[in-house]
Amino acid sequence: MTSALIADALTKRYGRRTALSDCTLDVPAGHVVGLVGPNGAGKSTLLQLACGLLDPTAGRIEVLGERPVSGSPRVGFVAQDTPVYPNLTVAEHLRMGAHLNTGWDAGLAERRIAQVGLDPAQKAGKLSGGQRAQLALTVAAAKRPELLLLDEPVAALDPLARRNFLQSLMELTAEQGMSIVMSSHLVADLERVCDYLIVLVASRVRVAGDVDELLAGHHRLVGARRDRADLGAGRAVVEQRHTDVQSTLVVRSTAPIDDPYWQVNRMDLEDIVLAYMSEGQR
Amino acid sequence: MIEFHLDSRSGVAPYMQLIQQVRHALRLGLLHEGDKLPTVKEVVGQVAINPNTVSKAYRELEYEGLVAARPGLGTFVTRSLGSDSLGKHEPLRRGLEGWLSEAREAGLDDESIEALFLSTFRAFSEARA
Amino acid sequence: MIWMTWRQFRAPASVTGGLLVVLLAGLALTWVDVSDLAARAGYTGCQGDACASAGKTFLQSVQQNLAHDMHLAAIATLILLPVLLGIFWGAPLVARELESGTYRMVFSQTVSRGRWLLVKLVFGGVAAALGTGLLSLMLSRWAQPIDAASADRLNPLVFAARGLVPVGYAALAFVVGVTAGLLLRRTVTAMAVTLLVVAGLQLAGPFLVRPLLADRVTTTTPLNVDGRFGISMSEETKEMQIHVEPDVRGAWILSNTTVTPTGAEFRGPADPTLCGPEAPRDNETCPLWLKKQNLGQQLTYVEGSQFWPLQWREFGLLIALTATLSVFSLWWIRRRLA
Numbered sequence: 154m155t156s157a158l159i160a161d162a163l164t165k166r167y168g169r170r171t172a173l174s175d176c177t178l179d180v181p182a183g184h185v186v187g188l189v190g191p192n193g194a195g196k197s198t199l200l201q202l203a204c205g206l207l208d209p210t211a212g213r214i215e216v217l218g219e220r221p222v223s224g225s226p227r228v229g230f231v232a233q234d235t236p237v238y239p240n241l242t243v244a245e246h247l248r249m250g251a252h253l254n255t256g257w258d259a260g261l262a263e264r265r266i267a268q269v270g271l272d273p274a275q276k277a278g279k280l281s282g283g284q285r286a287q288l289a290l291t292v293a294a295a296k297r298p299e300l301l302l303l304d305e306p307v308a309a310l311d312p313l314a315r316r317n318f319l320q321s322l323m324e325l326t327a328e329q330g331m332s333i334v335m336s337s338h339l340v341a342d343l344e345r346v347c348d349y350l351i352v353l354v355a356s357r358v359r360v361a362g363d364v365d366e367l368l369a370g371h372h373r374l375v376g377a378r379r380d381r382a383d384l385g386a387g388r389a390v391v392e393q394r395h396t397d398v399q400s401t402l403v404v405r406s407t408a409p410i411d412d413p414y415w416q417v418n419r420m421d422l423e424d425i426v427l428a429y430m431s432e433g434q435r
Numbered sequence: 436m437i438e439f440h441l442d443s444r445s446g447v448a449p450y451m452q453l454i455q456q457v458r459h460a461l462r463l464g465l466l467h468e469g470d471k472l473p474t475v476k477e478v479v480g481q482v483a484i485n486p487n488t489v490s491k492a493y494r495e496l497e498y499e500g501l502v503a504a505r506p507g508l509g510t511f512v513t514r515s516l517g518s519d520s521l522g523k524h525e526p527l528r529r530g531l532e533g534w535l536s537e538a539r540e541a542g543l544d545d546e547s548i549e550a551l552f553l554s555t556f557r558a559f560s561e562a563r564a
Numbered sequence: 565m566i567w568m569t570w571r572q573f574r575a576p577a578s579v580t581g582g583l584l585v586v587l588l589a590g591l592a593l594t595w596v597d598v599s600d601l602a603a604r605a606g607y608t609g610c611q612g613d614a615c616a617s618a619g620k621t622f623l624q625s626v627q628q629n630l631a632h633d634m635h636l637a638a639i640a641t642l643i644l645l646p647v648l649l650g651i652f653w654g655a656p657l658v659a660r661e662l663e664s665g666t667y668r669m670v671f672s673q674t675v676s677r678g679r680w681l682l683v684k685l686v687f688g689g690v691a692a693a694l695g696t697g698l699l700s701l702m703l704s705r706w707a708q709p710i711d712a713a714s715a716d717r718l719n720p721l722v723f724a725a726r727g728l729v730p731v732g733y734a735a736l737a738f739v740v741g742v743t744a745g746l747l748l749r750r751t752v753t754a755m756a757v758t759l760l761v762v763a764g765l766q767l768a769g770p771f772l773v774r775p776l777l778a779d780r781v782t783t784t785t786p787l788n789v790d791g792r793f794g795i796s797m798s799e800e801t802k803e804m805q806i807h808v809e810p811d812v813r814g815a816w817i818l819s820n821t822t823v824t825p826t827g828a829e830f831r832g833p834a835d836p837t838l839c840g841p842e843a844p845r846d847n848e849t850c851p852l853w854l855k856k857q858n859l860g861q862q863l864t865y866v867e868g869s870q871f872w873p874l875q876w877r878e879f880g881l882l883i884a885l886t887a888t889l890s891v892f893s894l895w896w897i898r899r900r901l902a
Contacts, residue, residue, distance in 0.1 A: 185485050204672055224676040232668035238572075239664075245571065252567045253673035289669065296674065319483035327476040327486040345441060345449060345484045421446075 155218060157182040157300050157332040158203055162212035165198050172198040174356045175212070180334065180349065182217075182300075185326060187347035187364075188336035189426055194353045196336035197233060200302045203334070204230040217299055226255055229298035233305045235289035239278025243271050246292055254296040262295035269321065283314025287321060294325050301325075303335040307342060319346055340423040352426055354433030360391075360405070364422065371425045374402040374415040384410065392432040403428040436473055437465060439482050449484055453492035461501065461516040472502060472510045565675055565683045573684075576652050577691060584695055587641055591706045594631040601625045602709040619713035626710060635710065638703045642696065642725040643766070646737035649692050650762045654741015655754040657684055658897075662749045677897045685742060685890055689735050696734035700727060717871050718816030720770035727875040732882030733769075737762040739889045746893055769878065775818055777877045778866040787822060787859040789851045797832070797840055804832035804839070806854065808861055814868025821862045830859055 160178040164171070173195040180186055188196050201207045203216050205223035214220070217227050237246065243266060251257045266273060269287045271280070277288060286306055293301060303322075307315040319342060326333055337343055343350065344364075351361040360367070371391070378400045384390070388406035395401075403420070404410065410417050420428075437460050439453055447455070460466045473481070475489045493510050496502045503513045538548045602608045605622035607615065626632055658681070661667040671677055704711075704726045711717050717726060724730060740761050745754040787808060794807040806822040822830045836842050839850040866874070 184487075201668075206668065206671060222676075223671045224674055224679075226674040228672070230668065230672035232665060232672075234665065236665035236669055238666055238669075240575075241571065249568050249571075249670075250673065253565060253670070253675045255674050292669065293672065316483055320480050323479035323483055323486060324476050327479050327489075341443065342483075345443060345482075348485050348487055 155182050156180060156215075157184070157186070157217065158334065159215040160199075160212065161214075163199075163202065163209055163214050164211040165195075165202060165207065166210045171356050173202070176353075176358045178351065178358060178361055180332075180351070180361070182332045183330065184332060184349040185323075185347045186332070186334040186349040186351065187343035188334055188351045188353060189338065189340055189343055190336075190353035191338060191430060195356045196353055197304050199353065200230070200304045200334065200336060203300075204228050204302050206230075226296065227299045229293035229296060229301045231286075231289045231293045231301070231303045231306050234309065235282075235286045235306060237277040237280070237285050237288055240276060242274055242276050243280075243288060244273035246277060246288060247273075247295070250292050250295055256297045258295050258297050261297075262291050265291045265295070265321070269317070281314070283310050283317060286310060286314065286318050290318065290321060290325075294329070294331075297329065298331060300332045300334070303333065305336050305338070307337065307339070315342065322346070340426050344422045350422070350426070352429045352433075354430050357433070359429040359433050360425075367425055368420070368422065370407060371403065371405050371420050371428075372410060373418040373420050373424070374404055374410065375418065376400055376415040379414075384412070392428040403432075436471070436477075439473075439478055441482050441484060450488045450492040450495070453478075453489065454495055457492075457496055457501065458516065461512065464515075466512050466515070468512055468515050470512045472512065474509055565679060566687075568670075569683050569687045573653075573687060573691075576656075580649070580653070580695060583641070584699055587638055587699060588702055590634050591638060591702050594629075594634045595706055597629055597631045598626065598706065598709060601629060601631070602713075607709065607713060622713050623710070635707060638699070638706075639721065639725040642699060642703065642730045643721070645696055645699070645730065646733040646766065647759060647762045649696075649734055650737035650741035650758040651755045653688050653692065654738040655745045655758045656751050657688065657742050657745055659745030659749060659751040659754045662745070663751055678894055681742075681746075681894055681897050685739065685893070688738050688742070689886070689890075692734040692738045693731050697728075697731045700725070700730045715814035715868060717814070718866055718868060718874070720774075720816075723770070723774075723816075723871075723875075724766070727872070728879040729875055729882070732879040732886070733762075733766060736765065736882045736886045736889070739886050739893070740765075743889050743893050743896075746896060773881070774874065774878060775866075777881070778816075778870055778874050780818065780864055780866055782862065782864045784823065784827075784860045784862045787854070787861045789854050789859075795839070795850075797834055802833040802836060802840075804830075804834045806830060806859065810861065810863050810865070812863065812865055812867075815865040816868075817863065817865045819862075819864040823860045823862045825858050825860070827862075830857070 156179055158178060158180040160176050163173055163176040163178075165173040176195075176199070188199065190196055198207065202209055202214050203221055205221040205225065205228075219225075219227075221228070238249075241249070247259070247262045247266070250262065251259055265287075269284070269291075271284055271288060277285065280288065290303075290306070293303075306322075307318050310318065322333065322335075323346065325331070335343070335347070348364050349362070350364050350367060352359040362370075376399070378395055378398055380395070380400075384402075384404060384406070387408050388404055388410065390402050391405055392403040393400065402415075403425075437456070439456055441449055441452060445452065457466070457472070466472075472493070475486050475493070478484075478489045479486050493502065493504065497504060497510075501512065501514055501516075502510050504510045535548065538551070543551065599608070602622050605625055606618040607622040610618050626635075658667075661670065670680065707726075711722070711726075716722055724733070737758070741754065741758040744757045744761070745751065748754045748757060787806070788811075789806075789808065792809070795804055796807075797804040807820070808822065810817055810820055824830045834840050835853060837849075838853040839846065843849060
């Protein structure tokens with residue numbers, strides 16, 4: 154299977170500020186990929202590098218086998234806060250898409266607009282946040298990209314608008330089979346929708362992998378206090394907390410942990426992400 | 436056409452929940468042999484989940500012999516689990532009602548009864564798995 | 565891309581177009597008035613010396629007519645048009661997209677950044693040139709009798725409102741606005757900077773650059789004090805300066821100095837008994853005394869016939885600057901953006 158995105162020691166600096174350092178990724182195509190991390194971690198930067206709006210300072214990035222260039226017909230992008238042209242109507246946005254894209258699917262665009270209940274004659278500046286997000290999604294998806302990048306598309310939406318957006322997004326994936334990379338700092342949404350996860354904290358990739366594998370490979374270990382826990386080969390401690398009597402470890406391992414010293418608990422995706430986020434910010 | 440829902444806090448994997456809901460619908464007689472299940476697109480449009488999850492659930496159901504995928508047409512129910520299957524188990528129902536009265540007489544309130552039942556049931560299932 | 569450019573350009577283009585239509589209508593309506601006035605003053609078809617006085621009569625009659633206001637309005641518009649185009653067409657073009665974030669939407673469509681900017685530059689630049697050119701052409705034709713009578717076409721205020729030069733400034737101002745928006749990324753800041761730069765260019769043009777572009781002529785002729793002349797004199801030092809209006813018709817005077825036989829500027833000192841407020845019969849004795857000083861008038865000027873060569877040269881320079889800035893913008897938007 155080809156890769157949707159390959160990064161190799163990818164670094165982006167703005168003057169003295171480092172947005173991304175030394176990121177290495179190999180994201181498979183055909184998945185819904187979640188990109189999660191705290192604000193300022195570098196998620197927007199990574200997405201903009203992937204769609205050619207930014208150039209790397211060091212390292213290499215490849216999207217669908219090519220160097221990213223803005224204006225590619227194969228990659229679509231929905232930016233943060235879903236900007237739209239306030240004075241153009243919904244229909245005019247679609248017209249823009251038709252004129253500016255070679256592979257524009259006008260039928261899909263019109264169906265989606267009707268399904269979401271947007272009035273084609275309405276000026277985009279008067280739409281609600283959820284409606285704007287749906288419009289931006291339609292414009293990005295109707296050019297039939299192989300890869301769709303979304304930068305926190307649901308962050309500013311109310312729960313119903315958020316749910317509607319994700320439903321639309323999943324329908325599009327089911328219909329067109331495109332790869333999706335979606336950034337968010339709301340893990341609960343990602344859990345139901347993503348099957349591949351990247352955790353980005355303080356400009357670095359902390360963990361990346363298939364969601365089922367991550368769930369199977371991470372456990373929380375609780376036991377009596379032990380300062381230097383040696384769990385053996387193939388087991389990495391992601392996070393550890395100690396009270397005066399108790400130690401709690403978050404461990405990533407390929408092999409099952411059957412040391413009776415520890416109580417082994419499964420973790421859900423949100424717990425795993427939080428473990429990496431708190432460890433990464435220290 | 437049945438509708439799915441997802442309980443994100445149940446601890447049960449999403450694809451498993453879908454399978455359980457199909458089985459439940461079959462048991463209750465909401466789905467009959469020959470009925471069409473919603474398409475993957477319809478399911479994810481309703482419940483915002485990954486399409487692969489739905490595909491996985493439908494494949495599992497097909498493996499169990501409950502449904503069959505017909506290319507280009509959709510996924511159809513091939514076997515019912517008996518609409519009156521619950522009715523067949525009248526003795527079990529009466530036994531359960533007896534147990535419930537005993538629990539009430541022992542002074543357990545509704546929550547305690549539910550907790551006792553669920554923990555015993557889970558331990559029982561895990562021991563069997 | 566063409567539809568998109570037009571759709572975004574619709575509003576500012578319509579407003580500017582409307583303004584132009586009003587002016588052109590005004591010129592059309594007063595056209596007949598101007599030719600009537602010229603005919604009545606006997607200026608049309610006159611020959612030789614009779615033309616001088618007919619011309620003066622004609623010009624005076626125009627002053628009282630509505631046509632005069634029309635003339636001023638049209639000149640003012642042509643001079644202000646570049647600044648307005650730079651601020652309202654050019655500056656928001658890229659800056660608004662960068663500021664509002666819509667560039668993220670449009671640059672993820674299947675159009676390269678270079679092509680996006682190129683189409684917008686060409687569209688706006690050509691529209692600016694055509695609009696300004698049309699107004700300039702109409703005004704030049706409309707004012708033809710007035711210009712012939714006053715022979716003042718090289719005057720900076722008139723020169724900038726005739727021929728090709730306004731077109732050059734309009735195109736350049738537009739591209740200055742686009743470049744400012746691209747570099748500064750904020751619409752209001754870009755508008756302010758564009759205003760300063762274009763105003764600066766329009767002031768620097770006539771006073772710094774145009775004299776260098778023209779073929780200047782420097783002559784020294786004996787000072788003619790028979791006619792009227794101006795004297796300025798300092799009470800204490802008795803220093804004086806003489807100013808005589810030159811008699812070169814249609815020329816643009818760059819410098820006018822009264823010089824001594826050695827070539828240096830004449831500064832007196834004046835003989836207070838013959839020249840000055842204390843001298844009796846100052847009107848008779850002063851000119852006689854001045855004649856004895858053998859003064860000359862040194863003029864540096866550009867001949868009236870230089871009008872079209874100078875127009876072409878300045879236009880060429882402006883277009884070269886426009887092209888350079890355009891190429892720079894296209895390079896910048898491709899290489900850097902964020």
